[in-house]
Amino acid sequence: MSNHLFRNLGLALSVAVSAHAQNSGDKVPGRFIVELKPGASVPAVVAKHAVLPDVVFSDAFRGFAGDLPPGKAAALKLDPSVLSVVEDRVIGAHGKPTAGGGGGTITRTAEVLPAGVARIGAIPGVIAQTGSGIGVAVVDTGVDFKHPDLVLGAKSFKAIISRTKLQLSEGPTVGQDDNGHGTHVGGIIAARHDGYDVIGVAPEATLYAVKVLDSAGSGYDSTVIAGLDWVAKNAATVVPPIKVVNMSLGRPGTLGDNSSYRTAVKKLRDLGITVVVSAGNDQSKEVSAVVPATYPEVIAVASTSAKAGTDDIGWFIGSDTASYFTTDGAYNSTTGIGVSISAPGEDQENIVSGYIQGVGILSTRLGGGTTRMSGTSMSSPHTTGVVALLYQQAGGAISPEAVRSKIMTTAMKVGSAPFNSPTSGYTFDGVREGVLDALNATGTTLP
Structure with a gap:
């Protein structure tokens, strides 16, 4: 490959990354998340400091969130009943529509097995498991309740900051998507095998819409924590129970910059729920600099191409290449920190006149039909779907660490893939962890 091609590919990458990451990770002035020590009383602490929180957390941990004057925040930090007081931060979805990757279709079309689902071997009728009896919480922009290819649970949740106040609601359809990202993620996980649109990895799993991002795909640490608190409270009582959580979202950050966020994730882990997250869409970073991907309690998923792209000047980008x-x-x-597995986050990467043109993953579209998006937001739900299959195979009882081990040890091409991206900014991280393999993970032998 010529140096000219490398320079062009690097330029295309830097533009895409800078546009996506804008404002993510910023602190929100005056907004705080307060976590209390075990046994401490939220009403007592609130009364003592004369504060009026927007929301109280009860199941992920004891605490609250809301606006606090600087003096109140300082006083709370000194209170012996308080474990931590941290500033809220902006967080966002890790996926985007793919230009030139195919538009939406409002009317239903003949069913397609998407390239990503095919690449990981989640082939209907071959794998015995379908995700039946397993609940999956999609912590995202919501899910489209009217999409005929998606099966939603009877409960849903919404946490949105409106007019500077964190507002929570629960109901049959309050988690309705108004962006499209969560609907696309949900389709990758569990689009029905019904002869129309697309097929998901676990087509008989039940999705629970946990809306923590707004119509622009943006949210806050506090909205995500509220969603995780809701999952912790409801996971065992909804039917079917929630066994897996998908979070295709994140922000720049560090392991300890919001201890309460990690506490909420730990709580789900301790409840036997596996949390799968997107690694991030910034090639210049590693997951150690991305929240929540840096948390040891999650399965962080990087992105690869599902199939080979088109040839240009005698060269092409093959399948299983790092996006x-x-x-x-x-x-x-x-430490437990790092990418556990890679999975398809795009169909392919074509080289056209020296530039990469990505083709996104085909999945369900807000309003009906299908559309394409790319990102680690799409690689995460492929993994979430396989995790749902593993829970079904285990009768609902398998530990999150056993899931991680299964996913990692059964990956395809361990030691050789993902292959290096040809972009000038790509740096090999030293480990080729392999690509997700649903067939091998479930012990399925092809006929």
Whole structure:
């Protein structure tokens, strides 16, 4: 490949990344998340400091969130009943529509097995498991309740900051998508095998819409924590129970910049729920610099191409290549931080006149039909779907760490893939963790 091609590919990447990451990770002045020590009383602390929180957290941890004057925040930090007081931060979805990747279709079309689902071997009728009896919480922009290819649980949740106040609601359809990102993610996980539109990895799993991002795909640490608190409270009582959480979202950050966020994730882990997250869409970062992907309690998923792209000047980008946008980072078994697995986050990468043109993953579209998006937001739900299959196979009882081990040890091409991206900014992270393999993970033998 010529140096000219490398320079062009690098330029295309930097433009895409800078546009996506704008404002993500910013602190929200005056907004705080307060976590209390075990046994402490939220009403007592609130009364003592004369504060009026927007919301109280009860199941992920004891605490609250809302606006606090600087003096109140300082006083709370000194209170012996308080474990931590941290500023709220902006967070966003890790996916985007793909230009030139195919538009939406409002009317239903003949069913397609998407390239990503096919690449990981989640072939209907071949794998015995379908996700039946497994609930999956999609912590995102919501899910389209009217899409005929998606099966939604009877409960849903919404946490949105409106007029500077964090507002929570629960009801049959309050988690309705108004962006499209969550609907696309949900389709990758569990689009029905019904002869129309697309097929998901776990087509008989039940989705629970946990809306924590707004119509622009933006949210806050506090809205995500509220969603996780709702999952912790309801996971065991809804039918079917929630066993898996998908979070295709994130922000720049560090392991300890919001201890309450990590506490909420730990709570789900302790409840036996596996949390799968997108690694991020910033090629310049590793997951150690992305929240929540840096948390040892999650399965962080990087992105690869599902199939080979078109040939240009005698060269092409093959399947299982690291996506030009993906965040990566070698998994450290001691710290638990790093990418556990890679999975398709785009159909393919075509080279056209020296530039990459990505073709997104085909999945369900807000308003009906299908559309394409790309990003680690799309690689995460492929993994979530396989996790749902594993829970069904185990009768609903398998630990999150056993799930991680199964996913990692059964990956295809361990040691050789993902292949290097040709972009100038790509740096190999030192480990080729392999690509998600639904067939091998479930112990399925092809006929």
